[in-house]
Amino acid sequence: MHKHILIPTDGSETAQRGVDYALALARDLGAKVTVLTITDPYSRVGMTARASWRRSDEEMDEFNRRQKDAADKVLNKVKVDAGKVGVDVALVHVSEARPAEAILQTAGARGAHLIVIGSHGRRGVNRLLLGSQTAEVLARAAVPVLVVK
Numbered sequence: 001m002h003k004h005i006l007i008p009t010d011g012s013e014t015a016q017r018g019v020d021y022a023l024a025l026a027r028d029l030g031a032k033v034t035v036l037t038i039t040d041p042y043s044r045v046g047m048t049a050r051a052s053w054r055r056s057d058e059e060m061d062e063f064n065r066r067q068k069d070a071a072d073k074v075l076n077k078v079k080v081d082a083g084k085v086g087v088d089v090a091l092v093h094v095s096e097a098r099p100a101e102a103i104l105q106t107a108g109a110r111g112a113h114l115i116v117i118g119s120h121g122r123r124g125v126n127r128l129l130l131g132s133q134t135a136e137v138l139a140r141a142a143v144p145v146l147v148v149k
Contacts, residue, residue, distance in 0.1 A: 002144075004032040006112035007089075008103045008137075011037070011074035015118040018148040019078055022116035026087050033082065033089045034110050036103065037074045039067040041096040067095055100136035107143060115145045 007022040009015040019035070026033045042055065042063055055063075071093040082089045092110075094102040107115055117134055138145050 002029055002031055002114040004034070004110065004112050004114075005029075006034050006036060006103070006107045006110065006115045007078070008036045008038070008099070008106075008115070008117050009074060009078060010099075011070075011077065012118065014149075018116050018118035019081065021146075021148045023078075023082050023085050023087050025116065027085050031113075033087055034092055034106070034112065035075060035078045035082075035089050036092045036094065036106050037071045038097050038099045038102045039071050039093065039095045064095070068093070071095070099133040100140070103133075103137050104140055104142075107141065113143055115141055115143060117145060117147055119147050119149045 002025070005022050005026050007019055009019050023033070025031070042060070075091040075093065079089055079091060090110075092106060094106065103115065103117070106112075115137060117137060119134060134147060138147065
């Protein structure tokens with residue numbers, strides 16, 4: 001039934017509850033697991049429509065390094081958690097993407113049979129945005145979605 005589980009996570013406490021649940025489920029079902037984290041696009045906050053803006057190579061290199069480091073930290077924690085319960089995981093980082101879109105594309109590309117996702121992540125405005133991303137995944141997914149509170 002659920003032979004391949006996709007677990008999107010941003011490393012938040014709420015996402016971790018989804019990770020823990022999904023890893024236990026994968027262990028019990030003997031399912032394959034793909035863990036996904038998505039990092040934010042480069043922000044243009046504060047830019048006006050008329051402002052000329054060009055990212056320097058150094059600025060982009062630093063931004064990309066920070067994003068990769070953050071993603072690696074999230075993914076490596078899940079890999080350790082998975083090892084503790086005896087589950088092998090494939091790790092995927094998608095950069096500069098909207099979370100819902102990246103989750104749906106990864107589920108399709110990787111052949112996931114189930115998506116297990118936390119109800120929301122982060123705090124404040126980002127919590128609302130990621131909550132809306134979870135709602136979008138629920139509305140658009142071609143496979144079952146299990147939301148963990």
